[in-house]
Amino acid sequence: MNEILTLTVSKLFVRPSEKSSSAMKDATIAEKANATSGSEMIAEMKSKFTQENVDKKIEDDYKPGCMDLERWISIEGPKRLESSLKKLRLNMIGVKRKDFKTYTEDEIHQEKRNVKNELKYYDSAFIKIFARPPAREDKEPMRPLYMYYQNLRKAIQKKAYAKGSSDNGKKSRPSSVDSSGGFSVGSVTSNISGSSIGDAIPESKVGVSTSKFPFTEEEAKKGPPLELMARMGMDNERDLKKQIHDFMKERKHLRKVLDMFQKDFLKTYNRKLRFTKDISPVASEFKRYKELKKEIAKLENILTNLKKKSVK
Incomplete structure (x- = not known):
């Protein structure tokens, strides 16, 4: 009986340091348990954020x-x-x-x-x-x-x-805008060249020509108008005028596209078009714009010759 009382009393009077040590052990065990459950929780959360979920x-x-x-x-x-x-x-x-x-x-x-x-x-x-x-x-x-x-x-x-x-920069040919608002290029040492920027762009980069008229400008000027019209699949003057009108409408639209590109470029880069590569995003549009100018000239020559023939 005395031994039991002695043990009970001794437990009541445990030193603070011993109590603290015991509490720390319990806290460490709890932290490990929490850490384990936390890592499992993170893994579970990650699994939820798959594309399927x-x-x-x-x-x-x-x-x-x-x-x-x-x-x-x-x-x-x-x-x-x-x-x-x-x-x-x-x-x-x-x-x-x-x-x-x-x-x-x-x-x-x-x-x-x-x-x-x-x-x-x-x-x-x-x-x-x-x-x-x-x-x-x-x-x-x-x-x-x-x-x-x-x-x-x-x-x-x-x-x-x-x-x-x-x-x-030193390898690129500079380009600029001429007085009429069109695009043109020049060498590094000169100002504006008479050649257009389209001439400086390789054909492979802008696609093949979309011209559908199998004759040259010289033929359009001097060739028999009715024969040339037949080669284009046109029966009369009205068809010829309609084709000219359609081409002019398309060219006007492309001009707006190019002008808009020029303005956006200036706004974005705070400079005018200077290099051939600057115009590469609209290279095909610019090439088509040039082609239309030539095609319209061909058709207008044929129309002029046709009117001359009808007068005679």
Whole structure:
């Protein structure tokens, strides 16, 4: 009995240091258990974010016909934009005014991919509900992100042009705009040459000629008009005039395209067109513009000769 009492009393009077040591051991065991369960939790969370589960989430959240188009545009669409901006760590000011000067080319490409994924996610959610791809007006809620995407594309182009200019600037033939607003090229030492920039672009880069008239300008000036018209599949003067009108209309449209490209280039790069490679995005349009000028001249010569013959 005395021994039992002695042991009981001794337990009541354990030294603080011993208590502390015991408590620390218990805490360590608890921490290890928590760490194990935490790592398992992280692994479980990672497994949930597979593409299959993301697709399933779209299916679960957006059942076909679960909302009308008006609600999507006014409520759900803006929510999708807000969610995407949070994922991309952006706000409305950043989307409009973000400067990419301090970004590397790889960083801009990665940001572009991230934005593209968000835009695709929006489209996928829309398709799940309405069983069709979103039209332009259906994408209106995501307009700020589309504008940001375009800015990223321009930033990539700007980096590429800057790199190309520094590496190959001395090897490229400079180009400029003549007094009539057309594109022309010159050598490094001269101002504007009489040759057009299209002549400096290899045929393989701009495609084959789209001319459909199997005769030269000289033949058009001096050849028998009726015979030339027959070779073009035209029966009368009205057909000839219509073809001239169609070509002039096409040429006018191409002129607008080229003028717009020139203005956009100046706005984007803060300089005028100087090198042959600057115009490469619209090289085929420029070549066609030149061809149309020649084709119209051929047809007008034939029309003039036809009228002269009818007068006689």
